[in-house]
Amino acid sequence: MKELKHYINGQWIESSDPKKLTIINPATQEVIARAPKATKVETEEAIKIAKRTFESGVWSDRSPQERAAVLLQIADKLQENIDELTELEVQNNGKTRREAQSDAEEAVGTFIYYAGLLNMPNGQAYEASSDMQTLIVKEPMGVAGLIVPWNFPLLMSVWKIAPALAAGNSILLKPAEITPMTAVKLFELMNETDLPKGAANLIMGAGSVVGQTIAESNDVDIVSFTGSTGVGRQIMQTAAGNMKKVSLELGGKSPNIIFDDTDLETAVDYSLFGIFMGSGQVCSSGSRILVQEGIYDEFVKKYVEKAKGIRVGPGNDKNAQMGAIVSEQHLESILDYIRIGKEEGATLALGGNRIEKNGLEKGFFIEPTIFTNVTSDMRIVREEIFGPVVAIQKFKDEEEAIKIANDTDFGLAGAVFSTDQNKALRVIKKVRAGITWVNAYHLTNIQAPWGGYKQSGIGRSLGTYGLDEYQETKQININL
Ligand code: TAP
Numbered sequence: 430m431k432e433l434k435h436y437i438n439g440q441w442i443e444s445s446d447p448k449k450l451t452i453i454n455p456a457t458q459e460v461i462a463r464a465p466k467a468t469k470v471e472t473e474e475a476i477k478i479a480k481r482t483f484e485s486g487v488w489s490d491r492s493p494q495e496r497a498a499v500l501l502q503i504a505d506k507l508q509e510n511i512d513e514l515t516e517l518e519v520q521n522n523g524k525t526r527r528e529a530q531s532d533a534e535e536a537v538g539t540f541i542y543y544a545g546l547l548n549m550p551n552g553q554a555y556e557a558s559s560d561m562q563t564l565i566v567k568e569p570m571g572v573a574g575l576i577v578p579w580n581f582p583l584l585m586s587v588w589k590i591a592p593a594l595a596a597g598n599s600i601l602l603k604p605a606e607i608t609p610m611t612a613v614k615l616f617e618l619m620n621e622t623d624l625p626k627g628a629a630n631l632i633m634g635a636g637s638v639v640g641q642t643i644a645e646s647n648d649v650d651i652v653s654f655t656g657s658t659g660v661g662r663q664i665m666q667t668a669a670g671n672m673k674k675v676s677l678e679l680g681g682k683s684p685n686i687i688f689d690d691t692d693l694e695t696a697v698d699y700s701l702f703g704i705f706m707g708s709g710q711v712c713s714s715g716s717r718i719l720v721q722e723g724i725y726d727e728f729v730k731k732y733v734e735k736a737k738g739i740r741v742g743p744g745n746d747k748n749a750q751m752g753a754i755v756s757e758q759h760l761e762s763i764l765d766y767i768r769i770g771k772e773e774g775a776t777l778a779l780g781g782n783r784i785e786k787n788g789l790e791k792g793f794f795i796e797p798t799i800f801t802n803v804t805s806d807m808r809i810v811r812e813e814i815f816g817p818v819v820a821i822q823k824f825k826d827e828e829e830a831i832k833i834a835n836d837t838d839f840g841l842a843g844a845v846f847s848t849d850q851n852k853a854l855r856v857i858k859k860v861r862a863g864i865t866w867v868n869a870y871h872l873t874n875i876q877a878p879w880g881g882y883k884q885s886g887i888g889r890s891l892g893t894y895g896l897d898e899y900q901e902t903k904q905i906n907i908n909l
């Protein structure tokens with residue numbers, strides 16, 4: 430069992446608070462580590478160190494090429510340790526090995542991508558008038574407070590750390606309390622590179638203490654948060670204190686629209702993947718499937734049949750297709766929603782129970798769960814369940830599909846399945862969401878901006894947009 434420590438100013442340090450959080454494997458409830466819980470004062474000290482490091486220029490004044498070289502060192506370290514990172518993610522989050530491996534590979538790719546961007550020319554220059562030359566330059570913001578959730582502990586950290594460091598900021602990362610393992614490993618690896626001490630800091634503890642302190646600090650210039658819409662709203666209010674920038678990646682209740690003229694096999698397979706990947710604990714999950722009336726019955730029949738075959742199990746079962754739920758508390762919240770769905774009158778077409786047999790009784794596992802005959806006013810259709818629970822709804826025509834799809838406070842993701850490319854494009858353009866697919870689900874790439882409309886967030890991760898998020902833009906006017 431590992432005793433975890435904060436990583437501040439290049440040192441591994443204990444908390445002054447002797448209270449520790451026990452970290453468990455959600456597939457077995459085995460204890461894997463004990464994590465410190467930072468106090469408000471410790472968090473403030475860590476922020477001060479990040480600020481001092483930023484102001485010293487040891488990182489912020491390095492040339493883009495020098496920063497790129499360090500990002501590539503980090504990528505190399507991650508690549509060399511990819512098996513251990515995968516294993517830690519499986520143990521701590523409960524996801525399948527294939528999912529954890531794919532996250533670790535994308536983490537490597539993200540550092541490489543931002544190193545590449547740093548090696549590209551940046552900024553603009555133009556003649557504003559005959560005697561005025563204007564330069565537009567990008568500068569780091571200062572201290573970036575990075576707060577991440579438990580569903581992609583490594584990847585969400587890297588999506589923030591790589592562009593924030595690339596831009597020249599100093600960072601303070603707060604992982605979700607229950608999933609700190611890969612963040613700690615990542616900092617161990619960054620510690621072996623030429624990244625200056627104090628440029629990247631890691632602090633563990635409760636969101637209500639550490640996260641709140643980051644959001645309210647006058648010394649933090651941007652708070653970048655991924656998590657629930659409720660906490661995002663709170664962070665935005667708190668951050669207003671010093672007008673720090675907020676970047677928010679929040680929840681979703683994404684529509685997945687299947688037209689009569691679709692290739693049924695493709696639509697069924699992607700729609701299964703759309704909700705059951707990561708046991709549905711994915712912000713962009715296609716948790717509302719809208720099916721046109723002509724194929725509704727056939728789609729549901731095939732979908733339920735195939736879902737019955739999904740193998741649920743611990744990540745170290747190499748045949749497992751769906752892993753554990755991250756915690757008992759979250760498992761109870763998903764089971765509550767299933768109970769609500771039944772009470773609301775939806776038809777439970779499959780699943781609905783905790784799995785407590787075949788060696789899974791110690792872990793937190795839920796059957797793939799499918800509700801049909803749902804209506805837009807039901808809570809299971811309106812609220813993010815964040816578990817392996819999908820609601821299938823019927824629609825008549827294109828107009829109704831778009832209306833139902835957009836009848837939500839969220840706007841993170843969405844998909845359309847149809848063999849009519851014109852119709853598919855027409856409809857997907859009407860879906861009010863930031864991440865969308867035609868005839869696919871969940872496939873994405875580091876170059877593309879990731880983020881939501883409406884209450885699914887503010888700002889974008891990844892791509893050039895992700896770097897912009899952590900930069901100030903300055904005009905320099907030169908009187909010739
Ligand atoms: P949250 O409960 O919102 O927690 C996210 C992070 O915020 C955790 O590190 C948490 O710390 C911290 N936090 C909690 N209260 C805070 C406060 N008052 N001030 C500052 N920080 C605070 O979300 P979760 O349950 O971990 O993750 C699930 C949610 O994340 C879902 O809604 C999902 O859709 C969303 N999500 C969105 C995306 C994108 S890209 N849009 C990606 C992944 C997940 P503790 O863990 O210590 O409480």
